[in-house]
Amino acid sequence: MSAPLRRRTVLLAGGALAAGGSLLGGGTAPAAAGLAPEAAADAQIAEILLRIRPPQFPDRWYDVTRFGAVGDDTTDCTAAIRAAIEACHGAGGGHVVVPAGDYRTGAVHLLSGVDLHLEQGARLAFSQDPAAYLPVVATRYEGTECYNYSAFVYAYGQRDVAITGQGMLDGRADATHWWDWTGGPPPNEGPDKTLLIQMAATGVPVEDRVFGAGHYLRPNLLQLNRCENVLLDGITVKDSPMWNIHPVLCRNVTIRGVTVDSPNGPNNDGIDPESCTDVLIEDCTISTGDDCVAFKSGKDADGRRVNVPARYAVVRNCVMADGNGGVTAGSETSGGVMDIFVRDCTMSSPHLERAIRIKSNPDRGGTIANIDVRRVSVGQAADSVVEIVLNYANVTTGAYPPDVHDITISRLTVASAPRALNLLGLADDPLRAIHLHQCRFDAITEPNVITNVEDLQLDQVWINGARVDN
Incomplete structure (x- = not known):
């Protein structure tokens, strides 16, 4: 296993990238072949959708x-x-x-x-x-x-x-x-x-x-x-x-x-499937005082006792406005969050902090894996477009480090945001296999933060017009 990537990207004045346009400085060659093939992901989606059947009701009506x-x-x-x-x-x-x-x-x-x-x-x-x-x-x-x-x-x-x-x-x-x-x-x-x-x-x-x-x-x-x-x-x-x-x-x-329609309240998440299996969220419009869609699976000791993941879900053709995150996993991840697919969503608001967010810490535990995001359009975000952090609530030590790996984001476009990426693993618990493919981030004003990440792959990724593949 390669050593964790701990270097921080530095943006020069006007948003140009230092180090000859290399996002991390050094690293491996572009690794498009290492990304999960889209056809394989689409096959998983098809299998999930085959299992999801809305209930039918008898033709009886009670006013x-x-x-x-x-x-x-x-x-x-x-x-x-x-x-x-x-x-x-x-x-x-x-x-x-x-x-x-x-x-x-x-x-x-x-x-x-x-x-x-x-x-x-x-x-x-x-x-x-x-x-x-x-x-x-x-x-x-x-x-x-x-x-x-x-x-x-x-x-x-x-x-x-x-x-x-x-x-x-x-x-x-x-x-x-x-x-x-x-x-x-x-x-x-x-x-x-x-x-x-x-x-x-x-x-x-x-x-x-x-x-x-x-x-x-x-x-x-x-x-x-x-x-x-x-x-x-x-x-x-x-x-x-x-x-x-x-x-x-x-x-x-x-x-x-x-x-x-709930943008003003505290902790007013929009749709939070927790420890659910086979979920379809489609054609929804969400504006909240917290995360728009958040996959969860229980918290700390009690989440480990129940030990049921959020698994096999598709989010597609949704519109997200206000919120701490557009599509989120966490912070309650103790049972695991796996096999989540996001397709063809639009996100934009001066009060939308992040588009894609994964948040956990070493008290939570759980595996977060095979999160696959494609064709998401972000107009405006107020913080990092993609955030994956293992220090949620400023907790950096604990007995149950989460296992976060195999996160794929493809064809994400961003018109304006302070930062493209905020990726924070821990020294003894790095993020692994984070892949961005054919993504474009424009009007970025602050440097990315990338710490303790193993196998970060950037393929055809552009920031402020400069290609930053590694």
Whole structure:
């Protein structure tokens, strides 16, 4: 194995590259042959898509207004929506229809065989009272299992569930409801997050990790936990307390044509498949206060206990605007993130910090491998376009170094960003086999940072008009 590459690239005035245009100075010859062949990657995508089949539902329709729901933005419709879902499930499945109107509600729990269909103009306006999301349910909070407030829309252990239509799930979180739990004067989530992590580290059984009333761990807007055959199609989600769409330990998930409009909240990730297998995310538009799409697999001790990777996923034809990252792996990577394919996405915003981001640290562990990104167009980014770092949260030592290797990025184009690459391995845990092929970065103003990387291959890569192959 070759020695890690630790040299830092230096850009001269005006963005020209030092050392005769060589990005790293020395190194090996261009290694296009070492890149994963596109045909092989496309074959893997085809295999994944063959396994992904959206659920089908019987031709039975249950209008929530026939169960007492009123779309007047005042009436509490929780019981009516629940009754419609139970009736549909009990009959063998079908569609629960929410017609146009504004429906106030607490927690909505989906059951097997039910498609919750929001017609155009329908809005579920979720209560701002935490008591509306009790009793507590089994959940995963930032990669650690516990019992906490229900997600606003929640399902556990169900099959063939969907939320479809052109309507909206409005979490109605704001600076004085939910988001104020993230910091500032007490009470806030800080002590509860610390307690939960300590419980997991010391092996406290999950059933004894009970939060909810009197605690301050924010719920997701939509969480599907241990479900199979999931479809989210056409809906808009808005202003979640934290992560917007959070499938956990699910199999066969299709998320298409969804709009995530939640740019102002803290930790407001758009779509976070965690420890899920066979996932398709396509034709979505995402603007968030955190990562747009983030693949996760559990955190630290609890992630290693569950030990289920995020694996076999395709993200294609999506548009990302505001966010800390466009497509991200981490930082909860303890179960591994593997075989993720990104195709034909557009990303741009003065508030989009990075396009492709992998983040972990030596407390996390897990393997992150075979991440394959092709044909992504970035207009504007606010930080490094591609960031792969193993010092997330400034943690540089630990007993569980992650294994990050075989990351391929091809035909990425960038109109403007401060930095093209920020690649930070650790001295005893280098990044390995990072390959960029036919990529162009324009209007770059700051030097790349490349530390502790083995087998970095740059083939037909251009920065500010200068070819920088190694």
